[in-house]
Amino acid sequence: MSAGAFSFRLIATDGAARCGEMTTAHGVVATPAFMPVGTQATVKGLAPETVRAAGADIVLANTYHLMLRPGAERIAALGGLHTFMQWPRAILTDSGGFQVMSLSELRKIDERGVTFRSHLDGAIVELTPERAVEIQALLGSDIAMQLDECVKLPAARGDLKRAMRLSLRWAERSRRAFHDRSGHALFGIVQGGDDSGLRGESVRALVDIGFHGYAIGGLAVGETPEVTLKVVDEVVPALPSDHPRYLMGVGTPENLIDAVARGIDMFDCVLPTRNGRHGVAFTRRGLVSIRNARHAADPRPLDEASPCAAARSYSRAYLHHLIKANEMLGAMLLSEINVAYYQELMAGSRQAITAGRFSEFCLQAKAGWAQGDLPPQ
Amino acid sequence: MSAGAFSFRLIATDGAARCGEMTTAHGVVATPAFMPVGTQATVKGLAPETVRAAGADIVLANTYHLMLRPGAERIAALGGLHTFMQWPRAILTDSGGFQVMSLSELRKIDERGVTFRSHLDGAIVELTPERAVEIQALLGSDIAMQLDECVKLPAARGDLKRAMRLSLRWAERSRRAFHDRSGHALFGIVQGGDDSGLRGESVRALVDIGFHGYAIGGLAVGETPEVTLKVVDEVVPALPSDHPRYLMGVGTPENLIDAVARGIDMFDCVLPTRNGRHGVAFTRRGLVSIRNARHAADPRPLDEASPCAAARSYSRAYLHHLIKANEMLGAMLLSEINVAYYQELMAGSRQAITAGRFSEFCLQAKAGWAQGDLPPQ
Numbered sequence: 001m002s003a004g005a006f007s008f009r010l011i012a013t014d015g016a017a018r019c020g021e022m023t024t025a026h027g028v029v030a031t032p033a034f035m036p037v038g039t040q041a042t043v044k045g046l047a048p049e050t051v052r053a054a055g056a057d058i059v060l061a062n063t064y065h066l067m068l069r070p071g072a073e074r075i076a077a078l079g080g081l082h083t084f085m086q087w088p089r090a091i092l093t094d095s096g097g098f099q100v101m102s103l104s105e106l107r108k109i110d111e112r113g114v115t116f117r118s119h120l121d122g123a124i125v126e127l128t129p130e131r132a133v134e135i136q137a138l139l140g141s142d143i144a145m146q147l148d149e150c151v152k153l154p155a156a157r158g159d160l161k162r163a164m165r166l167s168l169r170w171a172e173r174s175r176r177a178f179h180d181r182s183g184h185a186l187f188g189i190v191q192g193g194d195d196s197g198l199r200g201e202s203v204r205a206l207v208d209i210g211f212h213g214y215a216i217g218g219l220a221v222g223e224t225p226e227v228t229l230k231v232v233d234e235v236v237p238a239l240p241s242d243h244p245r246y247l248m249g250v251g252t253p254e255n256l257i258d259a260v261a262r263g264i265d266m267f268d269c270v271l272p273t274r275n276g277r278h279g280v281a282f283t284r285r286g287l288v289s290i291r292n293a294r295h296a297a298d299p300r301p302l303d304e305a306s307p308c309a310a311a312r313s314y315s316r317a318y319l320h321h322l323i324k325a326n327e328m329l330g331a332m333l334l335s336e337i338n339v340a341y342y343q344e345l346m347a348g349s350r351q352a353i354t355a356g357r358f359s360e361f362c363l364q365a366k367a368g369w370a371q372g373d374l375p376p377q
Numbered sequence: 378m379s380a381g382a383f384s385f386r387l388i389a390t391d392g393a394a395r396c397g398e399m400t401t402a403h404g405v406v407a408t409p410a411f412m413p414v415g416t417q418a419t420v421k422g423l424a425p426e427t428v429r430a431a432g433a434d435i436v437l438a439n440t441y442h443l444m445l446r447p448g449a450e451r452i453a454a455l456g457g458l459h460t461f462m463q464w465p466r467a468i469l470t471d472s473g474g475f476q477v478m479s480l481s482e483l484r485k486i487d488e489r490g491v492t493f494r495s496h497l498d499g500a501i502v503e504l505t506p507e508r509a510v511e512i513q514a515l516l517g518s519d520i521a522m523q524l525d526e527c528v529k530l531p532a533a534r535g536d537l538k539r540a541m542r543l544s545l546r547w548a549e550r551s552r553r554a555f556h557d558r559s560g561h562a563l564f565g566i567v568q569g570g571d572d573s574g575l576r577g578e579s580v581r582a583l584v585d586i587g588f589h590g591y592a593i594g595g596l597a598v599g600e601t602p603e604v605t606l607k608v609v610d611e612v613v614p615a616l617p618s619d620h621p622r623y624l625m626g627v628g629t630p631e632n633l634i635d636a637v638a639r640g641i642d643m644f645d646c647v648l649p650t651r652n653g654r655h656g657v658a659f660t661r662r663g664l665v666s667i668r669n670a671r672h673a674a675d676p677r678p679l680d681e682a683s684p685c686a687a688a689r690s691y692s693r694a695y696l697h698h699l700i701k702a703n704e705m706l707g708a709m710l711l712s713e714i715n716v717a718y719y720q721e722l723m724a725g726s727r728q729a730i731t732a733g734r735f736s737e738f739c740l741q742a743k744a745g746w747a748q749g750d751l752p753p754q
Contacts, residue, residue, distance in 0.1 A: 070694065083692075315461070324446065
């Protein structure tokens with residue numbers, strides 16, 4: 001297929017781990033990349049300049065939410081999602097399928113697509129593979145995802161097979177509906193649950209269709225990390241090495257580097273912002289629940305060695321106070337700190353892969369998390 | 378009285394309006410000054426650097442909230458309020474009296490002070506004039522306020538008189554309890570409700586005691602703007618011209634310039650942040666309720682001529698979307714825009730007073746508000 005000006009270039013590999021860069025219509029994305037989630041055209045609690053300052057080259061936005069409010073045609077009329085949310089860098093949009101399955105009522109899936117009732121106003125909405133591609137073009141996202149059906153695990157093989165085959169037929173229709181535009185990409189999504197045979201069938205068929213990149217979907221839906229990694233191990237070798245690989249909805253910092261070690265290039269997850277809003281910080285020393293009384297009088301910053309100023313300058317006592325007092329600034333600062341930590345982890349991974357010491361980097365990162373937080377003063 | 382290094386200097390006057398500067402232990406405050414309210418050691422929804430970038434030289438923090446959580450002694454142990462909230466500029470703290478009256482249960486006022494039940498954990502707490510001064514010293518605020526009793530209007534003259542006289546006795550005790558420290562100030566509070574005689578008695582007695590500055594309290598408690606201005610008109614001439622004058626809890630942009638015209642130097646109010654959280658913006662063209670459907674598809678910024686980048690760069694459609702979707706960023710941006718507008722109004726007032734054209738400035742500002750928002754496109 002013609003990839004237009006969208007391109008992916010490998011810079012270095014270290015075992016299966018890869019360091020690369022994707023060139024999009026809105027700038028270069030260094031990989032491995034973590035995409036902060038901007039569900040409703042905003043990364044919750046963060047101004048776009050804060051997201052960028054944290055190191056993000058790309059954010060994810062949700063087709064399902066934006067098609068319902070404010071609407072894809074409205075965003076297009078307003079100049080597209082980049083202008084709308086004042087984020088001048090790359091944007092990936094999901095297809096809406098996952099949220100249709102998890103958020104909407106009265107959904108009905110058939111060959112044509114999925115029909116559902118909006119969780120906002122009860123309106124009946126239809127989402128087809130073609131409409132999902134059209135919506136994402138209206139939004140103007142740099143990377144669009146095919147519509148797929150995602151089945152929660154555990155699931156019967158018959159259900160996984162039916163959903164995977166339907167997703168493949170939708171993949172073909174999505175690919176046909178996608179108009180190549182310079183710097184814009186469409187990714188296919190590998191389905192098949194935790195079944196090796198189904199995953200194999202899915203990935204072969206998708207590669208035959210030919211996409212700009214490939215996502216592994218249907219994970220981070222309740223399975224153990226071992227299952228996640230097993231599927232990654234099975235799928236990655238069947239993917240072309242010259243295209244980006246995206247593990248959808250994953251995950252914790254440990255999940256991320258374990259998947260990078262297996263050849264994954266891209267991630268998204270709500271954990272950094274959701275945990276931040278709930279007062280839980282990701283740090284070099286693992287999770288820190290700032291709401292815990294042990295921080296109430298602690299003048300030390302969350303992490304004096306963090307590249308994120310908020311993690312260095314505010315005391316734990318102040319962050320504790322803000323979260324206990326339910327002040328917006330607490331959620332804002334911890335979301336910023338967490339997004340920055342995820343970016344730091346990806347930047348460290350890229351450097352380590354380039355230097356041929358990614359295994360060592362992973363061991364050090366895990367040792368830091370295992371060490372746990374600073375002892376009380 | 379010795380004012381230490383705290384000083385107030387008049388730069389220019391225009392009629393009764395004054396432009397000046399207060400020198401505090403944490404920098405110079407240009408007056409007329411509007412103090413954004415940081416109730417719980419944070420201006421709601423704004424990082425301290427955003428508050429500073431909006432133009433604020435000084436913020437207000439609430440003794441009542443901070444004495445209950447996290448506690449004055451704790452903040453002192455953590456290096457004081459400036460360090461705690463990472464705000465290196467001036468801070469004024471109220472005495473706690475107003476919130477005791479409005480927020481706490483089972484309050485009992487007697488000569489000694491006020492005893493109340495914490496709204497947080499039900500603990501019985503006593504606040505005396507001496508303790509209010511001590512707490513504010515522990516917080517390390519640049520400007521402390523005397524404990525007073527504030528009576529809601531309308532009120533019987535007998536109640537106003539009793540509360541005013543009690544506040545005067547507390548003023549004397551507050552002044553004795555206050556230890557002069559370089560750059561730190563204690564303000565007395567004029568009470569007396571809407572009664573000219575009582576206000577006159579209050580202001581004369583306070584000036585006899587001698588404070589670094591004088592506040593007019595007991596307003597913005599339900600009376601009309603006409604009553605507010607009548608009291609200001611009666612009190613201001615009795616205040617020494619070489620000390621700052623602070624009108625507590627006021628108000629709207631119009632209230633502010635009307636009071637500046639009568640010789641007031643300082644203001645605080647929750648309106649810019651509270652309205653911002655509720656999707657209401659203050660602009661040169663008056664109030665704009667961004668939640669209104671007329672903004673849903675409007676690509677224009679809130680105010681293209683605003684010195685605040687957020688008011689110039691984001692579309693009304695995006696702000697509308699954020700507020701409708703209950704996204705934190707909506708509250709953050711509108712709070713920033715409103716705080717910046719209040720600062721712009723004060724900066725404009727200072728320039729106009731210095732140039733001898735403050736009356737014209739007020740007429741222009743009011744004409745802009747009366748003009749109303751941009752017509753729909």
